[in-house]
Amino acid sequence: MGNTIVWKPAGTAKYAAQLIMRILREAGLPDGVINLVYGDGAEIAEIALADHRLAGVHFTGSTQVFNSVIRKVGSNVDHYRSYPRLIGETGGKNFILAHGSADVAALGTAIIRGGYEYQGQKCSAASRVFVPASLWPALKTILCDEISTIRVGDVSDFSNFMGAVIDQKAWRKHMRVFEEAKASSAKILRGGEGDQKDGYFIAPTLIETDDLEAPLLREEFFGPIVTTYVFRDSDFENILERIDQSGACLTGAIFSTDRRIIDQASSGLRFAAGNFYINDKPTGAIVGQQPFGGARMSGTNDKAGSIWNLIRWTSPRSIKEAFVPPRDYRYPYLSSSVDD
Structure with missing residues (x-):
């Protein structure tokens, strides 16, 4: 869809992330579309969130960390070339x-x-x-x-x-x-x-x-x-x-x-x-059937695995083309009143 991604996995998920990247590349994913990076989360966030090209953040983690991301983006809002979109899924009780x-x-x-x-x-x-x-x-x-x-x-x-x-x-x-x-x-x-x-x-x-x-x-x-x-x-x-x-x-x-x-x-x-x-356990949402996410302090409820989440990452443009453009600014009712 034209978006490129910087992917920073949790330190405990780095091996799984590397395996997923290998699978995606073997499936034909071009280089540079998803950019997997490792390192200290706070240090990487400091660099990424300060970049004027930042278009959005899709976060999964603790409420406290997501709150810090929101504050950081807010403090940099005058620096960005567009308003970043923020999606968070922060867990729950x-x-x-x-x-x-x-x-x-x-x-x-x-x-x-x-x-x-x-x-x-x-x-x-x-x-x-x-x-x-x-x-x-x-x-x-x-x-x-x-x-x-x-x-x-x-x-x-x-x-x-x-x-x-x-x-x-x-x-x-x-x-x-x-x-x-x-x-x-x-x-x-x-x-x-x-x-x-x-x-x-x-x-x-x-x-x-x-x-x-x-x-x-x-x-x-x-x-x-x-x-x-x-x-x-x-x-x-x-x-x-x-x-x-x-x-x-x-x-x-x-x-x-x-x-x-x-x-x-x-x-x-x-x-x-x-x-x-x-009458069922509150776990095991099926991707494609049960879009997943919560609100309040559990996140922005943008429903991962659904069209609602996907469209958050699109930038729609409306186009109008006139095939018979008007050549006089006067509307018909204006001409009628003048004649009277």
Whole structure:
């Protein structure tokens, strides 16, 4: 489409990026269209964002870094030859909300798959679950029993459901979460442990908290940590409102067999999740079928994998050609008034 790109991958994704570039070049991509660069992110951003030719930024990462990109572009706005377009996908604190009518077995499966697949290292991973008290005893038993069966190890062994987290930095972050949880009123029901002897492994962890303001329900950990909050069944509408008030709005799910409740949640959480799921885990969007992205503090919701994202990178031009151009500035009504 005429656009050229400077691609700066995360340091932990550099090998995958290099492989993708090799595949694209073998497929016929001309040199100079996509320019893969490595190095310190802040240093590269300083150079790229200061260039007067900058046309836009397509960012995936933390909210804090995207905020710094926006500030940097804003401070340079008088320097650019056109206004840069900014697209950001910054993750979220994704939720599963259950109603008393939910299928408990399906709910349990969604929590485990949504929270622990890929070690929870998805921006869409389920990390907070709101459960009515009437369902909690049965759901708690299902989750604790099933989590105990999850195998963690080398991903080349397909009998393992989970592998290691991405690096030591992530491992240490998750271990700090466990320490803080143990020091609070929260209860670690399963997991809460890590091992870095043969890799940076974190056990699939289930935590229960009774504090709606706890960091466990507000901060993104990007790991296999799921926190549950149990509410009175009569407080369903209040919990729905609290979820809607949260800043991260990437993915979310409602579990209920009552269509009226599903409709209520779909409406009440209209702006709480860019990708909303009904009786399914809030992960695994299919490219081409479920355009992906969220708003508020989860990004600009430009829907990767869709026409909406694609057209953000076009610059339309309207052309009009007159085949019989007028030769007198006077419109017919002007001539008529003069004659009268």
